[in-house]
Amino acid sequence: MSSGARAAFAAFPTNLDIRDFVNSKENIVFATRITCDSIDEYPLEEFENLIYTHVIRLGKPLVIEGFEDRLNQNLFSVDWLRKYKGGQREECRDLVTQQNTKFSITHYLNSMSTLTEGNVVSRRERRTEPQRIYLKDIDCPEEWHKSLETIIPPFLFYFNESPKAYAGPGSKYTELPPCPRTAENMPIAKAGDLMSSLPEEMRAKNLMCYIGHEGTYTAAHQEMCGTLSQNLMVEASDGTPEGNKTVRPGSSIWLMTETHERPLVSEYWRSFLGHDLDLENHFAQLEAWKKAPFTTYVVEQTPGDLVLVPPLSVQQVWNRGTRTMKVAWNRTTVETLRWALDEELSRARAVCREESYKNKAIIYYSLEKYSKLLEQDPKQNHPSVDALWDDFEYLFKMFTDILLSESFSTGPPAKKAEYLEFTSDVTCSYCRCNIFNRFLTCGACVDGEETYDICMDCYVFGRSCKCISKLKWVEQFHWKDLEARHEKWRLQIMARNEKEGYGMDHPVFSAVRASMTRKSVAEICQEQLRVRPWVDCNKEVKPTTPSDSESEEVHGRRSAKRRKTNNNNNNNNNAKTKDKPVKKKPGEMGRCHTCKSRPIWTLKHCSTCDSQYCYGCLFRLFDLPPEQAMQFSVWECPKCKKICSCAGCNKKANMMEPYMPQKILLGHDTLKVADERSVESLVDLRQSNVGWMKKFQRIKPHFIQQRLDKLKRDAEKAREALDETRDIFQVDEKIIAEQNGAHFDDALANVAQMNGPQMNDDSIVREVYEPNDLLVDPSLRLDDTFVATLDPALGCV
Structure with a gap:
């Protein structure tokens, strides 16, 4: 992380009035609520349409209340836990020491x-930090699992494979005919959770329980791989004394954002709070949410409240009272899979966050499953079959993208790859993401029986073992088998589209591959294997890695070094005896246009001029990741584009318009998380670009405001681009629930209009940069115009 102070942790007040907090700012609103009883009054398919429209497409949180009357109170109780699970030992997280006990x-x-009273008294009397022990991420008891399965609508529940009978809200009323079935009596309908498509041994079990007390919390984060999160509070203390002990009413405060504002939230976290949101290690103060330039949705969750969190939503939870008990699970849909492939996997890879959901494998196995179902497509049309076809075609497009990324060069064939049967347990030794098919492995770097395996995306970025090159290819599916599957599914889709008269065309894979104008990830890896040098890992030789010259202290100028002179020689020979530059082997060293010196294989060569830029400078100064720079054979450098920001080019003010980095990179030492055999050979992710941002005055308030304004406009455009022609869930006012006395008038009369109160963009963004009570990292400000203070009692980090 960047040096200096960052926004500090501040506990929520024990006497916090949620209604006052919501009314304090226009950008803070209550999340929409509906009741279980109201769902019963409308066809189940309309409720499912509401979830799709409001939570997935519009990306807004939703709360369904009233489950407390449908839960088995004897089963979901403290007494039952003590009796049947009391002796079970679990890992409890100490949020203060960040240790498990x-x-x-x-x-x-x-x-x-x-523990609750310790938190209350400590904050009231300003004592030392109290204990915050959170019993989180424990496996849900099987008895709870079976009970919840009978009352939660199936399409919302964990591992749902197909429609099934249940007794919960919406179970008694539908306007659809019975779902068609296969000869094996399987419903021909899409799954509620595509994780169910995986073989049982490959599934990631995420039905978890969370038991917390006053002062426990979950830092700001988003669900892994953009999945949909469901969180049901099944029990909480009600204030009644238990065993002569003081008991406070339990509840949880949720603060959430919209899907489409995720980039805006991330930029605000970096530029204003000094934290990286992807690291998920900062619990933001209430003031930070008040000053934020995005909408914050608030929920006070009590027993019986089911909170539905949209994909990519940033969420933060604070537990209140003596006890809260919740059950949570995640669902994977075709929409979340697209979010994962397009955005979330790259973010997880950047910070080395383990991917346990096996997204690419889910796409493959879902296509296998859906293909078999659709082979028995009934003659009559049915909405469930139509929806299944839509998802099948959507999954097919993603599978095509996966194959394209793994395609080798169309030139001479690569050396035959080693075959390893797919078992879903191969993960990248650096980023820990799951590997679907092709990857690189090193035969020299073997730790016991553990080989060093690197995914293609990491290798392109310069991550590898210390050998750097001479890695071997491994594939977990025979390529011809994957192409055969692709062709089979393509023909299925084409036959259906021709039958329905859709006129949509899906070319054969070879034609799609030939039409690509950029290199695939696998093709880039092939090139880099030929270019990068091999380092003998058995010798004590430090591998070539980017130097610190690409950090913020250099700013494009060569450091001045004092030359040594030989005092034993005559003055007349001084000119001859000055130390000469150390000779380097021809072809070893190049000259980065910005930082002036780099190994030749770490440079990108311009196709127009003789300039070269190292990938570290391109990444930090020009927002250009290595993969994007390597994708094209013909590449024009920043100097030719007249956007170079180096010291020499800056003197040519009339010719250059220096490129200004668009985002702050705080820096993160991924080598602390990666396999100990790892190195970074192209980009040093520990280095931030804050110095360069300062150089161009991009840290000044009005520049930060410009970035946030642009991201805000992008979010608004994303909302406007939504297809408003889809059927909208129509209900009357009796479906609207009250929360803390606040009535949501007409909130569900038209889901397309559920955008909440409009913010005054100018006033809110301006407020962000005026003096407030948040502590901001000094490295993120230039002068006294951007000063913020924090309550001294809260301290800083």
Whole structure:
């Protein structure tokens, strides 16, 4: 991270009035609520349409209340946990020390009142940091799982494979005919959770329980791989004394954002709070949410409230009272898979966050499953079959993208890859993301029985083992088999489209591959294997890595070094005896136009002039990742584009219009997380670009405001681009629920208009940069016009 202070952690007040907090700013609103009873009054398919429209397409959170009357109160209780699970030892997270400690469930439950009072008294009397012990991410009891399956609408529930009978809201009323079935009596309909398509041994189990007390929290984060999150509070303390102990009413405060504002939230986190949102390690203060230039949705979750979190939504949770008990799970849909491929996997890879959901494998196995179902397509039309076809075609397009990324060069054939049967357990040794098919492995770097495997995306970025090159190809599916599957599914889709008269065309894969104008990731890896040098990892030789000259301290100028002189020689020979530059082997070293010196294989050569830029400078100064620079054989450098920002080009003011970096990179040491055999050979991710941002005064308030304004406009354009022709869930006012006395008039009369109160963009963005009570990293400000202070009692980090 960048040096200096960052926004500090500040606990929520124990007497926080949620309604006052929401009314304090126009950009803070309550999330929409509906009741279980109101769902019963409308066809189930309309409720499903509401979820799709409001949560997935519009990207706004939704709360369904009233489940407390449908839950088995004896089963979802503290007494049941003590009796049947009390002796079970679980990992409890100490949020203060960031360490795990094992406690039995009974011991933890018995200590919650003491922990709660410790938090209340400590904050009231300004004592030292209290204990915050959170029993989180524990496996949900099987009895709870079976009970919830009978009351949660199937398309919302965990591992849902197809429509099934249940007794929860919306179960009694539908206007659709019975779903058609296969000869094996399987419903021909799409799954609610595509994780169910994977073989059971490959599935990531994420039905978890969370038990917390006053002061426990979950830092701002978003769900892994853009999945949909469902969180149901099944029990909480109601204030009634338990065993002569003081008990406070339990609830949880949720602060959430919209899907389409994710880039805006991320930029605000970096530029104003000094934290990287992708690291998910900062719990933002209430003031930070008040000053934010985006809409914040607030929920006070009590027993019976099911919170539906949209994909890519940034969420932060604070637990209140003596006890809260929640069950949560994630769902994967075709929409979340697209978010994962386009955005989330690259973010997870950047910070080395493990990918346990196996997104690419889900696409493959879902296509296999859906293909078999659709082979028995009934003659009559049915909405469930139509929806299944739509998802099948959507998955097919993503599968085509996966194959294109893994396609080798169309030139001479690559050396035959080693075959390793797919078992879904191969992960990248650097970023820890799951590998679907092709990857690189090093035969020299073997730690016991563990080989060093690197995914193609990491290798393109310059990550690898210390050998750097001479890695071997491995594939987990025979390429001909994948192409055969692709052709089979293509013909299925084409036959259906021709039958329905859709006129949509899907060319054969070879034609799609030939039409590509840029290199695939696999093709780039092939080239880099030929270019990058091999380093003998058995010798004590430091591998070539980017130097610190590309950090913010250089700013494009060569450092001045004092030359040594030989005092034993005559003055007349001084000119001859000055130290000469150390000779380097021909072809080893190049000259980066910005930082002046680099190994030749770490430079991108311009196709127009003789200039070269190292990938580290391109990444930090010009927002150009290595993959984008390597994709095209013909590449024009920043100097030729007249946007170079180096010291020499800056003197040519009339000729150059220097490129200004568009985002702050705080820096993150991924080598602390990656396999210890790893190196970074192209881009040093520990280096930030804050110095360059300062150089161009991009840290000044009005420039930060410009960036946030642009991201805000992009979010608004994304909303406007939504197809408003889709059927909208129509209801009357009796479906609207009240929360803390606030009535949401006509909130569900038309889902397309559920955008909440409009913000005054200028006033809110301007407020962000005026003096406030948040502490901001000093490295993110230039002068006294951007000064912020924090309550001294809260300290800083």
